[in-house]
Structure formats: structure tokens, C-alpha cells
Amino acid sequence: MSADVIIGCQWGDEGKGKIVDKRVSSYRANARCAGGHNAGHTVIVDGQKYVFHMAPSGLLHSGVYNAIGNGCVIDLKALGSELEGLQKAGVQITPENFGISYGAHVIMPYHVEEERSKLSKSIGTTGRGIGPAYTDKARRSGVRISDLYNIDKPEIRDRVLGIIESRYRIDKERFLLTMEKHYSAGKVKRWLAKALLTSLDKDFDVDPRKVLRELQDAFQPMKQYADDVSYVLNRMLAQGSRILIEGAQGAGLDVDHGTYPNVTSSNTTIGGVLTGLGIEPHQIGRVTGVVKAYATRVGSGAFPTELDNAIGEGIRERGIERGASTGRPRRCGWYDAVQVADAVKKNGVTELAVMKLDVLDEEPGIRLCDSYELDGREARFPASDALLALCKPLFENFDGWMTSTKEARNMKELPKEAKAYLKRLEMLAGVPITYVSVGPDRTQGIEADWL
Numbered sequence: 001m002s003a004d005v006i007i008g009c010q011w012g013d014e015g016k017g018k019i020v021d022k023r024v025s026s027y028r029a030n031a032r033c034a035g036g037h038n039a040g041h042t043v044i045v046d047g048q049k050y051v052f053h054m055a056p057s058g059l060l061h062s063g064v065y066n067a068i069g070n071g072c073v074i075d076l077k078a079l080g081s082e083l084e085g086l087q088k089a090g091v092q093i094t095p096e097n098f099g100i101s102y103g104a105h106v107i108m109p110y111h112v113e114e115e116r117s118k119l120s121k122s123i124g125t126t127g128r129g130i131g132p133a134y135t136d137k138a139r140r141s142g143v144r145i146s147d148l149y150n151i152d153k154p155e156i157r158d159r160v161l162g163i164i165e166s167r168y169r170i171d172k173e174r175f176l177l178t179m180e181k182h183y184s185a186g187k188v189k190r191w192l193a194k195a196l197l198t199s200l201d202k203d204f205d206v207d208p209r210k211v212l213r214e215l216q217d218a219f220q221p222m223k224q225y226a227d228d229v230s231y232v233l234n235r236m237l238a239q240g241s242r243i244l245i246e247g248a249q250g251a252g253l254d255v256d257h258g259t260y261p262n263v264t265s266s267n268t269t270i271g272g273v274l275t276g277l278g279i280e281p282h283q284i285g286r287v288t289g290v291v292k293a294y295a296t297r298v299g300s301g302a303f304p305t306e307l308d309n310a311i312g313e314g315i316r317e318r319g320i321e322r323g324a325s326t327g328r329p330r331r332c333g334w335y336d337a338v339q340v341a342d343a344v345k346k347n348g349v350t351e352l353a354v355m356k357l358d359v360l361d362e363e364p365g366i367r368l369c370d371s372y373e374l375d376g377r378e379a380r381f382p383a384s385d386a387l388l389a390l391c392k393p394l395f396e397n398f399d400g401w402m403t404s405t406k407e408a409r410n411m412k413e414l415p416k417e418a419k420a421y422l423k424r425l426e427m428l429a430g431v432p433i434t435y436v437s438v439g440p441d442r443t444q445g446i447e448a449d450w451l
Ligand code: GDP
Pocket: 008, 012, 013, 014, 015, 016, 017, 018, 039, 040, 041, 042, 043, 044, 318, 319, 320, 323, 324, 355, 356, 357, 358, 359, 437, 438, 439, 440, 441
């Protein structure tokens, strides 16, 4: 049991990057198993801030092999710029410490274009083409890293060109059909239809070979990292090395267990670790569930404990709650123990890391939601956004501590009110808290020693 997992138990942005950075130096490898550059994992070392999107956060540590698993979707240009930025900041990246799975899927330019449509806007996605890329993966019309790696093989090249060509052809046919319908119904005048067709035809007239050439150019610097990640990781495990898996997003955003349809398009929970890396299931050991001492959500969706008031505003300001990927303000609310208990069970969480306790330092009264009521009965966390919106949260009240916790480095240094609050979180989650974070820097935290 040498593969430990870091997993978000809320709606993402719990502070996973910081925990990975804190722990990864005692591991041989760090691996991302799902998602893409919709993630934004912040690591702060001596005041220097790094935000990892697709690259694993362990890259700052020498001797650690950092892998992007087959469960991920990759925007090659975005990854290229991310790696370049890290290299400029002095981070060494070589095939010895970085690998990309042959099985990872490529986010195509038309995936990003598709995200401009109304549907994805309505759930407030990150606009990075994540959903369309996973959709193509599921409907077997995706392009993988292995395809680009082997693009000189005629069968593979033809398949990829065919996929690109059919994508634009279908879009064009759909457009023509709609225009024809509108024209026949007299909704569009002949001159307008003609003008639109002439001008838009250029947009559809895409040469698949040009699209492929651009992809190949973006892939070229990345080719050296392409690897059989599953094999590499399993070999390390067989040799007795330990690996740390860096979850992305959070349980509430899981496509099966989250608040569907306001979720991302991958399994962000423990199942995604196995399918997204192809490691031996029995190797999974510690599963650290990461939670904030309160709750946040970016984008649309139900949020029973949301504080749409001055308290929420205060938390947002003190916690600097802005998306690490998109810069959008995060919605803030009280800690939701019903959500976390559900995530603990579904992920086999063995311990909790509670982050951002310091953000509550100035809060005179703190609340947490310990149960939901739906249709007059107690309800569990529903994997449905519509049902969650109908759940009434029931709260417990706690005295605030009104003093700074930022300098605390062991449990004894925390005010008694903070300890009482954490004890209650622990009880409601049903697993021990092993780490409490009291500031963004690597050094600002407490290895909980009360167990
Ligand atoms: P991730 O996506 O789960 O890695 O989390 P993000 O990086 O998106 O968001 C967490 C934010 O909180 C980052 O800006 C971190 O620097 C910051 N952070 C992490 N731990 C703490 C903490 O204990 N206190 C405070 N004040 N900030 C923290």
C-alpha cells in the first residue's frame, strides 16, 4: 500500500496544491490522474507563488517523477506555456522527472470553440474545453497523445485527419440545415442568407491538415515526455517506492457523485485515480481528504450554506477567494459537514487536512451545517444539483476565537474555541484530522498531534 492520495472533499480549491507540496518530498512520484488545466493548484514557497494547472505540483522537488496520467485531458499549447513559465522560474524539467501518459486525451481547438456555446456558459465552466474533450473521449472520437506520437503511421494519421475533418463538416452541415429552414420559413431574406453563407463558409472551410500541423508543432517540445505512465508507476510501486496522487477539483464536482449537472466532466473521486493512472488498486493506502474550514464554490450550482452577505464578503476578502485558473470570485459559505461526510465515505478518506483555519480568525460567531432537511425529512448529500438546491441546511453555532492562529505550529497553540470547532469537524467526518493549515506558506501549518 504505497500509493497515497490527496483528494478534494468540497467543490475544489480546498488547498490540495499546498498539501501535495508539503508531503511530496518523501515520495518517488507525484501523479495527476484526472481533469486538465481547469485546475489551479497554488504552492507558496518563501513568498514565491507557483500556480500549477496541468503540471503536477511535485515539480518543485528534485528526485520526484511527475506524471500526467491517461485520465487527464491536455491542452498542448497551455501545457507548453506552463512548462516554459516553470523553467523560467528555475524549475528543471526533463524526461527523468516529468512524463505524460500516451493515453491522455488532447483538448482540440474545436473543443474550446464549443465551450463558447450557451450550455457550458450556463454552468459556468472554466471555458478550457474540458467537457467537449471528455465527450469526444467517451464517444470514441478523441485524439490521444499516443496518436500524435505515432502520427507518421498512415492508419493513425488518417484516423486523426478524419476526426478533424468530420468535426468541421458536421458543424457546417448543421449550420446549412438551420439556414435552409429559416430561409424556407421566410425568417431570413435571400440576400441575408447569401451574405451569411459566404462570410461564415470561410470559418467552416478548415483544412484538417493545417489543424493537425499546429497540433504537431505544439506537441513537438512535449514529445520527449510521452511515456507509459501506468507501467512506470507500477514498476516504482513494485520496487517499493511510494507515489503521491494529486487529485484535482473536488468530490462535489465529480461527474457521478457531484451536484450533476453542475460538475466537471471527469471522476474527481477515488475511482478516477484507478482508471486515470492504471495502478494496482490494492496499492492505495492513505487517502487524505482536503477541506477548507469553511466552503467555497466557483461557477453555478446549489450551495446550501452560501453566505450571500457581509460575512461571505469578509471570508472572500481574507481568504483571497478568487479562482486560481480564471480569477473569478469564489462564492463563500459555512462548512458543510453533510457534504464532507459523503465525500469521506465515497473516497475511503482515512484522514482530513483542514485548510485556511486562519481565515476564520476574525469571525465572532462560526456556524457549520450538520444536517439537511428535504421534504420534512433528514436527507443525505444528493448527487443532484436540483435536489441539493431544495435541501434546507441545519446549523450548529460556535464561538469564534477572535485571535490570530497564523503563528500556531502545534495544537496546543490554538485557541480553545478553534480546537472545539476542529474536534466537531473531526467527529462529523468520522476520520481524524492530521493537518491544520493556518496560512498559505509551506511552513504555516500544524501536524495534528492530538490523536
Ligand atoms: P487547490 O486547487 O485545492 O490546490 O487550491 P487553490 O490553490 O485553488 O486555492 C487555495 C488557496 O488558498 C491558494 O491561494 C492558497 O495559497 C491558499 N491557502 C492554502 N492554505 C491556506 C491557509 O491555510 N490559509 C490561507 N490564508 N490561505 C491558504
